[in-house]
Structure formats: structure tokens, C-alpha cells
Amino acid sequence: MSNNDVRLQSLVSQVDDATARFLMNELKLVKLASNKDKSLATVAAETTEIESSTSGIVRAVEDLLVISRRLKEAWVLGQRKPNEAVNSDDLERSRQTTQDIISQLSSINEWL
Amino acid sequence: MSVPVSVEPTNAAKARDVPLDQLIARITQERGSFADLDERQLEKDEEVEPTEDESKSATDAGNDEPTFYEKRAQLSGAVGAALNEAALNLDLVSLLVSGTRLEAGVSTMSPALRAQIAPGSLNAAAVQTPVPGLPNSAGYGWKIMAYDQASVYLEAASKRLRGEVELEQQFWTDMLTTVKSGEVVNRNLQIRYGFRDAGSVYHDKGDGRFVRQHEGHAKLVPNTERLSRRVAVSVFANNTGSTSAIESEDEEEFRLVGRACVEHSDILGPDVLQSVSFERYKLFEEELMHNLIQETRNTLAAKQVRITDTGKLVCTIFGGKIEIEMEDINTTNSMANMSNLNTRDPKNPAFSVCYALHFLQLEAYERRLHQWQSEPKPLNSAEKRASQEMPPLLGPVLARIQCASLLSRTLKLLEIMKLEVVSTENISESNSEYLCGPIRNRIILNCDPQISITLGSTIDSGVAEFKAEKKGVSTAAINDLVELEAWLRWASS
Numbered sequence: 001m002s003n004n005d006v007r008l009q010s011l012v013s014q015v016d017d018a019t020a021r022f023l024m025n026e027l028k029l030v031k032l033a034s035n036k037d038k039s040l041a042t043v044a045a046e047t048t049e050i051e052s053s054t055s056g057i058v059r060a061v062e063d064l065l066v067i068s069r070r071l072k073e074a075w076v077l078g079q080r081k082p083n084e085a086v087n088s089d090d091l092e093r094s095r096q097t098t099q100d101i102i103s104q105l106s107s108i109n110e111w112l
Numbered sequence: 113m114s115v116p117v118s119v120e121p122t123n124a125a126k127a128r129d130v131p132l133d134q135l136i137a138r139i140t141q142e143r144g145s146f147a148d149l150d151e152r153q154l155e156k157d158e159e160v161e162p163t164e165d166e167s168k169s170a171t172d173a174g175n176d177e178p179t180f181y182e183k184r185a186q187l188s189g190a191v192g193a194a195l196n197e198a199a200l201n202l203d204l205v206s207l208l209v210s211g212t213r214l215e216a217g218v219s220t221m222s223p224a225l226r227a228q229i230a231p232g233s234l235n236a237a238a239v240q241t242p243v244p245g246l247p248n249s250a251g252y253g254w255k256i257m258a259y260d261q262a263s264v265y266l267e268a269a270s271k272r273l274r275g276e277v278e279l280e281q282q283f284w285t286d287m288l289t290t291v292k293s294g295e296v297v298n299r300n301l302q303i304r305y306g307f308r309d310a311g312s313v314y315h316d317k318g319d320g321r322f323v324r325q326h327e328g329h330a331k332l333v334p335n336t337e338r339l340s341r342r343v344a345v346s347v348f349a350n351n352t353g354s355t356s357a358i359e360s361e362d363e364e365e366f367r368l369v370g371r372a373c374v375e376h377s378d379i380l381g382p383d384v385l386q387s388v389s390f391e392r393y394k395l396f397e398e399e400l401m402h403n404l405i406q407e408t409r410n411t412l413a414a415k416q417v418r419i420t421d422t423g424k425l426v427c428t429i430f431g432g433k434i435e436i437e438m439e440d441i442n443t444t445n446s447m448a449n450m451s452n453l454n455t456r457d458p459k460n461p462a463f464s465v466c467y468a469l470h471f472l473q474l475e476a477y478e479r480r481l482h483q484w485q486s487e488p489k490p491l492n493s494a495e496k497r498a499s500q501e502m503p504p505l506l507g508p509v510l511a512r513i514q515c516a517s518l519l520s521r522t523l524k525l526l527e528i529m530k531l532e533v534v535s536t537e538n539i540s541e542s543n544s545e546y547l548c549g550p551i552r553n554r555i556i557l558n559c560d561p562q563i564s565i566t567l568g569s570t571i572d573s574g575v576a577e578f579k580a581e582k583k584g585v586s587t588a589a590i591n592d593l594v595e596l597e598a599w600l601r602w603a604s605s
Contacts, residue, residue: 029262035251043251047258054262058269065273065280072284076291077299098471102548104464105509106516111369111461112349112431 007074014067022060025053207234282328286384290322290330293385297322303332305392307399311477311484313502314399320391322384330384334391342397343404344373344439345466349432366433370462373439374470400473401438403502412507415571427510430517434465436506468509472548476503508548511569515551518567518577522555525593529600532558539566563603565596 032046032053130138143149178186203225210217210231218231290297297303306318320334348366376393379385401423408417408425416428424437519536526533534556540549550568557563566579578590582603590596 033255033259035255038251040246040248040251043254047254050255050258050262054265057266058273061269061273065276069280072280072287073299076284076288077297077301094474098468098475101464101467101471102508102512105468105512106519108347108429108461108464108513109431109517109520111347112429112517 011067011070011074015064018060018063018067022057022064025056025060028053029057204234207231211235279324279328283324283330286330286382287322289382290384290388293381295385295388303388305332305334305388306395307392307477311479311481312399313480314395314402316395316398318392318395320388329382332384332387332391338394338398340394340441341438342373342376342394342441343401343466343469344371344437345462345469346371346435346437347432347462347465348435369432370460372460372462372466374466376441396470396473397438400469400505401436403473403476404436404469404506406502407504407506411504412510412571415510417506417510425506427506429510429513430521434462434510434513436469465509465513469505472503472505472508475548476505479503504548507571508551511551511571512548514571515553515567515569518569519553519555521593522565522567522578522596525597526555526557526600529597529604531600531604534558557604559604563600 029050032050035043038046140146199222202220203222206217206221207225207229208217210221211234214231218226221231287297287301290303295303295305296309301322303320303322304318305320306312306316307314308317316336316338318334320332322330323333325331346368347370349369351365351367374397376390379389404425405419405423408419412427413419418426420426422437424435427434427436523533523536536553536555539552539554553567555565555567557565561582564581566581568577568579570577577592578596580587580590580596580599580603587599590599
């Protein structure tokens with residue numbers, strides 16, 4: 001398995017994991033809404049669970065954001081612009097410019 | 113002190129109580145392995161035992177107190193019972209625990225219990241204790257409050273994350289533009305903007321990294337902070353006609369005739385590209401000055417170039433001087449304005465010097481890059497690989513100025529001497545690898561026999577300035593115009 005395949009698999013499993021956590025916490029929030037046949041102590045404990053499920057949802061979304069950043073890193077960075085072939089005319093022109101500039105050096109004596 | 117136990121059962125009644133396997137185990141525990149038993153020790157035990165038996169029989173007859181052995185048996189029985197009870201209780205607790213936390217319960221359960229009873233099969237009914245003073249409907253209020261808080265929290269988080277996404281988008285747009293423009297950015301957001309890969313061996317490779325600013329834009333943070341300075345070249349003319357820098361230390365004797373620097377040209381694109389380009393520009397200028405100072409120290413110090421205490425290079429030329437220094441980018445403009453000199457005007461005498469130095473540095477990069485790309489010569493080859501030293505930059509520039517000055521003065525001399533010049537030609541060795549090789553000029557005079565004068569610069573060739581030829585026979589080196597004049601008078605007579 002190539003390096004890229006390993007990275008791809010790891011990213012996919014991370015996406016799956018974060019999505020599963022997101023859905024599970026949402027389901028839990030809905031389930032906790034019912035108060036039927038529950039004692040006050042249970043209800044009190046469930047209010048805390050609601051809080052934790054909410055943070056779980058936010059956490060899962062943050063994880064997804066981090067994964068999206070990694071994907072961008074993999075797409076944008078590490079790739080290199082293909083080397084443009086150096087135009088020999090450009091090279092010749094730049095050499096010519098250098099020679100022109102150098103030949104102008106003698107004119108400095110006119111100022112002294 | 114341990115009590116020695118005899119190997120053979122001393123008291124038949126007591127010995128019978130203890131099964132043989134336990135007895136052996138006990139003896140092994142107290143006396144060690146059977147292999148360690150020796151004859152002498154057994155004899156010693158036999159000597160001791162009769163007296164023990166006698167004393168025991170005496171005490172048995174005297175009172176009903178239990179013997180040591182009985183007490184020990186009782187103690188061991190009590191410990192065994194306690195252990196059994198504790199194990200039983202642990203099993204019960206484990207079985208109860210396994211109903212709610214399966215793993216924790218099973219791990220402490222005894223194997224026998226685990227084999228016979230399924231974990232979690234023992235349940236205890238929850239004890240309902242009504243909360244005093246609170247109706248059951250209070251639970252609905254708690255739930256509603258909890259959901260309200262959750263909604264507020266989720267809303268705040270969504271706003272925060274939405275903002276974060278926008279910032280990320282901005283950042284990655286910048287990064288994409290940077291990468292598309294040809295910059296090399298690796299996965300840790302590190303960039304190399306310097307010239308190390310293009311032929312430079314300057315100690316600063318020009319590395320940096322990108323960070324995200326508060327408003328989301330990418331920002332380049334160079335690994336080494338450097339001042340915003342650039343190389344500025346000033347050309348001064350000498351008012352008094354003195355040619356030596358030592359003779360004319362007084363600054364007032366010089367008049368500024370030109371000042372030039374290569375300005376950073378803005379490029380199209382986001383700020384981050386501008387900053388990368390600007391950092392590269394600063395690095396180039398810094399390296400150029402460093403190379404010029406190195407060259408002066410190595411080769412030019414004896415050739416009328418000196419380094420002042422402030423790090424300025426002062427090159428004395430005929431009729432003036434050239435100063436090369438690092439200047440703050442913002443102040444240079446004002447100085448140029450003060451002296452009413454346009455730094456971009458090609459007629460400005462400093463312009464050609466400044467640009468020539470920059471172009472020669474580029475040329476030097478190109479040469480070194482070709483060296484790196486070429487295959488190394490065999491180790492036993494006489495032709496060594498070209499050294500990593502920087503090719504000369506300032507030397508060829510000064511040599512050309514000196515040579516041009518010499519040529520014009522020689523032509524003037526010939527004019528005064530009324531000697532007709534047939535042709536003046538540049539006979540510099542054309543070196544295709546390097547644009548700025550040693551320079552030579554030849555003047556051919558209209559005489560019979562033909563006289564030719566070759567002019568060179570002492571800076572780049574290290575030879576005498578003049579060499580004259582008559583009838584194909586060269587003279588010895590001629591050092592100055594006075595000597596040349598004398599020789600010409602002799603030759604043309």
C-alpha cells in the first residue's frame with residue numbers, strides 16, 4: 001500500500017469517526033428529551049448528559065474542520081509547479097542586458 | 113526464631129492429622145529441598161528430639177494448655193475461614209457489579225463462579241427515594257433549561273466555527289496563490305524564498321513559515337529577521353583633481369554626481385506574495401553587500417578599495433570615488449530627492465555600477481548552478497572542480513572603469529603628441545562562461561613601423577597597465593602615462 005493510500009484511509013476513517021460521533025450525540029439529545037417514568041434523580045443526571053452531548057456535537061464538527069484543513073494541506077501543499085522550460089531567448093536577452101549595462105560602465109568617466 | 117520440624121513424624125497422633133502431601137510441603141518450606149538434607153543435621157535433630165519429647169510429656173501431664181501445634185492449626189483454620197468469606201463476598205460483589213459494568217465485574221470474579229453463573233444474572237432493584245419537597249414536574253423544567261442552554265451553546269459554536277471557516281478559506285486562498293506563483297511550500301507551511309537552490313552559498317538560506325493572521329490572511333514569518341536595507345551606490349567627483357583617497361580624506365572635496373539603488377518592484381498578487389518578494393529582495397541585497405565586502409577583504413583591499421568603520425566600501429577611481437553602502441529603504445529616497453538625482457535614470461553614473469553589480473551576482477548564481485549540475489571530475493583528474501568561492505563582482509566593474517579612464521587619457525596623450533590613431537579595439541578574451549572577464553584594449557598607431565599599445569587594468573589582471581609593441585617586439589611593462597610618453601617619443605623618432 002502506498003503512502004498516499006495510507007493517508008487516504010486514515011482521513012476517511014477520521015471523517016467516519018467524526019460523523020458517527022456527531023450523529024450519535026444528536027440521537028442522544030433527542031432520546032434524552034423524554035421524561036416518562038423517570039425519577040427526579042435520573043432527570044437531574046440526564047440534564048448533565050444533554051450538556052455533554054452538546055459539547056460532543058461541537059467537538060465532532062471541530063474535528064471535521066481540522067480534517068478539512070488536512071485535506072487542503074494535502075491538496076495545496078506538497079505539489080510543485082512544473083518547471084517552465086527556460087526560454088533561450090529570455091536567457092539571451094538577459095545576458096545582452098547585462099553586457100549593455102557593463103559596457104555603460106565606461107561612461108562614468110564623463111562625470112568625473 | 114523458626115522451630116525445626118523433624119522429618120519423621122514425632123507424634124503419631126498429630127502427624128496423622130496432617131496429610132502426607134501437606135507435611136512434605138511444610139518440611140520443604142521449613143528445611144528447603146530434600147537434596148539439601150545431610151546426615152550430620154539429621155543426627156543433630158535426633159539428639160534434640162528426646163529432650164523435647166520429655167519436656168512435652170512433662171507439660172502435658174502438668175496442665176491442659178493447647179500445644180504450639182494446636183494453636184497453629186487453629187490460627188491457620190481461622191485465616192482459611194476468613195479468606196473463604198472474603199472470597200465469597202468478593203464474588204457476590206463482583207456478580208452484582210457485573211450487572212452494570214460487565215468487564216470490571218468479570219475480572220474480579222472467581223473462575224468457579226464464572227463457570228457456573230452467567231455474569232450480570234444477579235440484579236438488585238433500585239431503591240426509589242423520593243426527593244423531599246420537589247414535585248416530579250420539576251424535572252421538565254430542568255430539561256427545558258438544559259435544552260435552552262444547549263441551543264445557546266450550539267448557536268455560539270456555529271457562529272464561531274463559521275467565522276473560522278471563512279478565515280481558513282482566506283488563508284488557503286492565499287496559500288494557493290503562493291503555490292501557484294511557483295513558490296515551494298512544504299507540508300509544514302515552511303517556505304524557502306532564498307537563493308540556496310539557485311546557486312547561492314550565503315549562510316542565510318532564506319527560510320520562513322506561514323502563519324495565519326487574525327483576519328485570516330497568510331503572513332510570512334522569516335526565520336531570521338532582517339532590516340529593510342538595500343545596497344546604494346554613490347559616485348563622487350573630485351573637485352581638486354586629486355586621485356588618491358588618502359590625500360583627499362576631506363569629504364567636502366567631493367561632489368555627489370550620482371546615486372542609485374535597485375528598488376523593490378511591487379508585484380501583482382495578495383499581500384503575502386508581496387511580502388515573500390520583499391523578503392527575497394532584502395536577502396539578495398544583504399547577500400550582495402556581504403559578497404562585496406568578502407571580495408574586498410580577499411582581493412581588493414590592496415587595490416584602492418577600503419572598508420570604513422561603518423561598513424561602507426570606498427573605491428577610489430581616477431577623478432573621484434565610488435561608495436557602496438547599505439541604506440534603509442525609506443531614507444534613501446529622500447536623499448536621492450535632495451540631490452535631485454533620479455535613481456532610475458540610466459544616465460545617472462551610479463546606475464550602471466549598481467545594476468552591473470546586481471546582474472553580476474545573478475550571473476554568479478547561474479555559473480555556480482551549472483557547476484553543481486555538472487558531473488564531478490574523477491578524483492585523480494588534474495583538472496579540479498571549480499571552487500565554491502564567489503566569482504568577482506566589484507573587481508570587473510572597477511577594472512572596466514579604470515580601463516576606460518586609461519584609454520581616454522592615453523588617447524588624449526596621443527592627440528597632444530600628434531600621433532595618428534588607426535584603430536582602437538577591445539581585445540578582451542571572450543569567455544563565453546563569464547560575461548565579465550579581464551578587459552584589454554589595443555590602440556594601433558599610424559606609424560612605420562607599426563606601433564600598438566595594449567591597455568589593461570591592474571585590478572583584474574594584476575599585470576602592468578600598458579604594454580607597447582614595435583615591429584612585433586614587446587616592451588617591458590610600462591607603469592604609467594609618463595613612461596609611455598617617453599617610450600612613444602623614442603619609438604616615433
